[in-house]
Amino acid sequence: xxxxxxxxxxxxxxxxxxxxxxxxxxxxxxxxxxxxxxxxxxxxxxxxxxxxxxxxxxxxxxxxxxxxxxxxxxxxxxxxxxxxxxxxxxxxxxxxxxxxxxxxxxxxxxxxxxxxxxxxxxxxxxxxxxxxxxxxxxxxxxxxxxxxxxxxxxxxxxxxx
Amino acid sequence: xxxxxxxxxxxxxxxxxxxxxxxxxxxxxxxxxxxxxxxxxxxxxxxxxxxxxxxxxxxxxxxxxxxxxxxxxxxxxxxxxxxxxxxxxxxxxxxxxxxxxxxxxxxxxxxxxxxxxxxxxxxxxxxxxxxxxxxxxxxxxxxxxxxxxxxxxxxxxxxxxxxxxxxxxxxxxxxxxxxxxxxxxxxxxxxxxxxxxxxxxxxxxxxxxxxxxxxxxxxxxxxxxxxxxxxxxxxxxxxxxxxxxxxxxxxxxxxxxxxxxxxxxxxxxxxxxxxxxxxxxxxxxxxxxxxxxxxxxxxxxxxxxxxxxxxxxxxxxxxxxxxxxxxxxxxxxxxxxxxxxxxxxxxxxxxxxxxxxxxxxxxxxxxxxxxxxxxxxxxxxxxxxxxxxxxxxxxxxxxxxxxxxxxxxxxxxxxxxxxxxxxxxx
Numbered sequence: 001x002x003x004x005x006x007x008x009x010x011x012x013x014x015x016x017x018x019x020x021x022x023x024x025x026x027x028x029x030x031x032x033x034x035x036x037x038x039x040x041x042x043x044x045x046x047x048x049x050x051x052x053x054x055x056x057x058x059x060x061x062x063x064x065x066x067x068x069x070x071x072x073x074x075x076x077x078x079x080x081x082x083x084x085x086x087x088x089x090x091x092x093x094x095x096x097x098x099x100x101x102x103x104x105x106x107x108x109x110x111x112x113x114x115x116x117x118x119x120x121x122x123x124x125x126x127x128x129x130x131x132x133x134x135x136x137x138x139x140x141x142x143x144x145x146x147x148x149x150x151x152x153x154x155x156x157x158x159x160x161x
Numbered sequence: 162x163x164x165x166x167x168x169x170x171x172x173x174x175x176x177x178x179x180x181x182x183x184x185x186x187x188x189x190x191x192x193x194x195x196x197x198x199x200x201x202x203x204x205x206x207x208x209x210x211x212x213x214x215x216x217x218x219x220x221x222x223x224x225x226x227x228x229x230x231x232x233x234x235x236x237x238x239x240x241x242x243x244x245x246x247x248x249x250x251x252x253x254x255x256x257x258x259x260x261x262x263x264x265x266x267x268x269x270x271x272x273x274x275x276x277x278x279x280x281x282x283x284x285x286x287x288x289x290x291x292x293x294x295x296x297x298x299x300x301x302x303x304x305x306x307x308x309x310x311x312x313x314x315x316x317x318x319x320x321x322x323x324x325x326x327x328x329x330x331x332x333x334x335x336x337x338x339x340x341x342x343x344x345x346x347x348x349x350x351x352x353x354x355x356x357x358x359x360x361x362x363x364x365x366x367x368x369x370x371x372x373x374x375x376x377x378x379x380x381x382x383x384x385x386x387x388x389x390x391x392x393x394x395x396x397x398x399x400x401x402x403x404x405x406x407x408x409x410x411x412x413x414x415x416x417x418x419x420x421x422x423x424x425x426x427x428x429x430x431x432x433x434x435x436x437x438x439x440x441x442x443x444x445x446x447x448x449x450x451x452x453x454x455x456x457x458x459x460x461x462x463x464x465x466x467x468x469x470x471x472x473x474x475x476x477x478x479x480x481x482x483x484x485x486x487x488x489x490x491x492x493x494x495x496x497x498x499x500x501x502x503x504x505x506x507x508x509x510x511x512x513x514x515x516x517x518x519x520x521x522x523x524x525x526x527x528x529x530x531x532x533x534x535x536x537x538x539x540x541x542x543x544x545x546x547x548x549x550x551x552x553x554x555x556x557x558x559x560x561x562x563x564x565x566x567x568x569x570x571x572x573x574x575x576x577x578x579x580x581x582x583x584x585x586x587x
Contacts, residue, residue: 049563050570061567071587073587074586076454076458077457077482100204101484102203103483103484103489107480109541111541112538115537151584157578
C-alpha cells in the first residue's frame with residue numbers, strides 16, 4: 001500500500017507539514033479560520049529530530065506519521081475494537097465514535113504517532129487524508145521531502161550517510 | 162477438522178479471526194457460559210457510568226460469528242474437558258468432540274471469606290451481567306464501598322463517582338494500583354481521584370459486613386471505622402478460571418501452562434488469555450498477565466497454530482493504560498523492583514503539572530516504567546522493552562519528553578529505518 005515517506009536528507013524541520021495536516025483536519029479547512037477554531041485542530045504528522053547534538057546546519061529530522069502497519073499493535077490493544085483496516089484502501093483507521101480515550105493505542109505504538117486529542121476526548125492519528133483525496137502534508141512540503149508512494153518506490157535513505 | 166473454543170472474549174475472538182484467515186473449512190464451535198453476545202470486558206465500567214450504551218460495548222460487529230462461520234453456543238456451561246477422548250462435556254449432558262481445543266475461559270474475582278454469599282448489594286465487576294446488576298441498583302445508592310484498589314476497583318470507583326455516588330475504596334496495600342505503579346505515582350493520581358468524590362483508605366480491610374434483611378447497609382474496617390453503604394463491590398484480586406481442567410492432567414500453576422505456540426502439555430489443546438500462564442518478558446518468569454492486549458496477541462498465536470500455520474508468542478509484558486479524569490497513566494513491566502540495587506532507576510517528578518516518570522533498567526535493558534501525565538512516547542519505550550534493546554547509549558535521554566522515534570532511529574540506525582519503510586510495528 002501507499003505510505004507517506006520522508007526523505008530525511010531533504011527535511012528542513014520547517015513544520016509546514018504539521019500546519020497543513022492540522023488545517024486538513026480542521027472544520028474550516030482554511031488556515032486563517034482553523035487557528036480560531038475551538039477546539040484547535042490537531043496535527044497527526046510530527047517532525048522529530050534525529051541527533052540533537054549536531055549544529056543547525058547538520059541536524060537531521062524526519063516528518064513522521066502513522067505507518068499504517070502490516071500488523072498494527074494499536075488495533076490489537078484497542079479495547080473497543082475501534083481501530084481496523086479499511087479493506088478497500090488498506091489504511092488503518094481509528095473510528096472517533098468508538099474511541100473511549102483510554103490511550104491503549106498510544107501505549108503500544110512503536111512510532112509514537114498516535115496523540116491524545118484531549119479537547120475532543122479521543123486519540124487521533126494520520127488517515128492519509130482519506131476524505132481529502134491525497135495527504136495534505138505531501139503537498140505542503142516546500143522541499144518535496146515527503147512522498148506518497150509504495151515502499152518499493154520510496155528512495156531508500158541511509159542513516160549512515 | 163473440528164475446532165472447539167471455550168470462552169467468548171478477547172483471546173477467543175482473536176483466535177477465530179486468525180483461524181479463519183487461514184482455514185475456512187474446519188468447523189468451529191464456541192461455548193460460552195455467558196448469555197450476552199460478544200462485548201468488550203474492559204468497557205463495562207463505561208457502561209455503568211453511562212458513557213457507553215449496550216451496543217457500543219460490542220468490539221466486533223453483531224454479525225461476527227455468522228461472518229466467521231462459528232457455531233456459538235451461549236449460556237452452555239462446560240463441565241468437563243476430556244483430553245483422552247478429545248471431547249468437551251456440558252452440564253446439560255451435551256458433548257462436543259474436537260480435533261483441536263482452545264481454552265480461553267478467562268478469570269474471575271476472588272471473594273474473601275469475610276464476604277457472605279448471596280447478600281444483596283454485594284457485587285463483583287467481571288461480566289456484562291455484573292455491570293447490569295450494578296447499574297440496576299445505582300438509583301438507590303448514595304454511598305458505595307469498593308474492596309480493592311487495582312485496575313477493576315479503580316475503574317469501578319471512577320464509574321460510580323460519575324453517577325454521583327460517594328465512593329470509599331478500601332485497599333490492603335499502601336497505595337492504589339499497587340501492582341502497576343509505585344508510591345509516588347499513586348500520590349499524583351490519587352490526588353485527582355480524591356478530587357472526584359472518591360475516598361481512599363490504605364492499609365485497610367473489611368472486618369465485618371453490616372446488613373439488614375439480607376441487604377448490605379455498611380462495612381466495618383479493621384480500624385473499627387464504620388462506613389455506611391448501599392453497595393459493595395469486591396475487586397480484591399482475580400484467579401484464572403482453571404476449574405475445568407482440574408481433574409485432567411493438563412498442567413496448571415498460576416494459570417494453564419503454555420509454550421510459545423500457546424499449546425498446553427497436550428499438543429492439540431491450546432490456552433490463551435486470562436486463563437493462560439505465559440513467559441513474562443520483563444520479569445523473566447512464567448506468570449499470568451490478565452490483560453486485553455496480551456489476550457488478543459495470545460489468541461492470534463493460538464489461532465494461527467490451530468490453523469496449521471506457524472506462530473510463536475514472544476512473551477507477555479504487564480501493560481496498562483488509564484485515563485484518570487484527564488491524567489493519562491501508562492505502566493509496563495517491573496515498576497517497583499524488590500531489590501532496587503540490582504537496577505538503575507531513572508525518575509523525574511513535576512508535581513505541579515501532574516507529571517511523574519520512572520524507568521527501571523536492568524542489564525542495560527528497560528525492565529519497566531511508569532509514565533504519569535505525559536505518555537506520548539509510551540509506545541516508543543515499549544518497543545525498546547519488547548525488542549530488548551540495549552539502552553546504554555542513550556540512557557540519559559530516556560526521561561526527556563522529546564524522546565521519540567527520531568531518537569530510536571538515531572541510535573538504532575538502518576534496522577529501525579527498515580521498520581519505518583515496511584510499516585512493521587513489532
